[in-house]
Amino acid sequence: DIQMTQSPSSLSASVGDRVTITCRASQSITNYLNWYQQKPGKAPKLLVYSASQTGVPSRFSGSGSGTYFTLTISSLQPEDFATYYCQQSYNTPWTFGQGTKVEVE
Amino acid sequence: EVQLVESGGGLVQPGGSLRLSCAASGFIISNYWMTWVRQAPGKGLEWVAHIQQDGSEKYYLDSVKGRFTISRDNAKNSLYLQMDSLRAEDTAIYYCARAVINGYLLLSFLDYWGQGTLVTVSS
Numbered sequence: 001d002i003q004m005t006q007s008p009s010s011l012s013a014s015v016g017d018r019v020t021i022t023c024r025a026s027q028s029i030t031n032y033l034n035w036y037q038q039k040p041g042k043a044p045k046l047l048v049y050s051a052s053q054t055g056v057p058s059r060f061s062g063s064g065s066g067t068y069f070t071l072t073i074s075s076l077q078p079e080d081f082a083t084y085y086c087q088q089s090y091n092t093p094w095t096f097g098q099g100t101k102v103e104v105e
Numbered sequence: 106e107v108q109l110v111e112s113g114g115g116l117v118q119p120g121g122s123l124r125l126s127c128a129a130s131g132f133i134i135s136n137y138w139m140t141w142v143r144q145a146p147g148k149g150l151e152w153v154a155h156i157q158q159d160g161s162e163k164y165y166l167d168s169v170k171g172r173f174t175i176s177r178d179n180a181k182n183s184l185y186l187q188m189d190s191l192r193a194e195d196t197a198i199y200y201c202a203r204a205v206i207n208g209y210l211l212l213s214f215l216d217y218w219g220q221g222t223l224v225t226v227s228s
Contacts, residue, residue: 031211032211046215049205050214087215089213092152095152099149
């Protein structure tokens with residue numbers, strides 16, 4: 001199985017900050033990498049697919065290929081405090097990172 | 106509007122069975138792969154299974170293979186997960202999700218999720 005490792009596991013930030021979360025795959029997954037946001041008690045929401053394609057507010061952007069990927073929030077908004085997961089869809093079983101919790105500083 | 110509504114969760118004893126359902130609306134499920142993902146209390150997300158549009162291809166997490174069966178009824182626009190021989194470690198919220206999988210465009214992701222149904226396996 002492909003292992004996905006996110007860092008950091010949690011971070012504290014303020015509204016307006018630029019935040020970057022990294023995700024590493026245990027083998028190359030080309031660009032089969034997706035990012036999801038989850039708020040407490042809610043279902044995950046797709047933010048970025050195919051490493052860099054977004055259908056959400058432009059402050060979210062993704063980059064990377066192969067084994068190293070990043071999710072960047074250019075200017076953190078109050079509604080962005082949540083947990084973020086990367087997920088590989090290169091092969092089954094699809095696997096997720098352990099999550100990065102973005103908290104208020 | 107795309108909606109996915111899960112049902113069928115509850116408390117079950119170890120070794121017992123449950124059947125989860127997912128009712129889809131706002132789109133035709135026969136056009137999509139469909140997926141189950143679970144989340145143990147306070148833990149991360151774990152892909153469980155997915156099924157091709159016509160049900161001919163199914164894939165499972167190793168730890169549920171032989172115990173869980175994913176199926177679909179396209180006429181009812183519904184997805185199911187039959188869970189047998191349940192274990193304590195299967196305790197989780199189970200989410201149904203729509204999967205976009207397109208080999209030509211090199212796309213595969215989960216674009217819509219239901220709100221989940223809680224399965225608790227305990228004596």
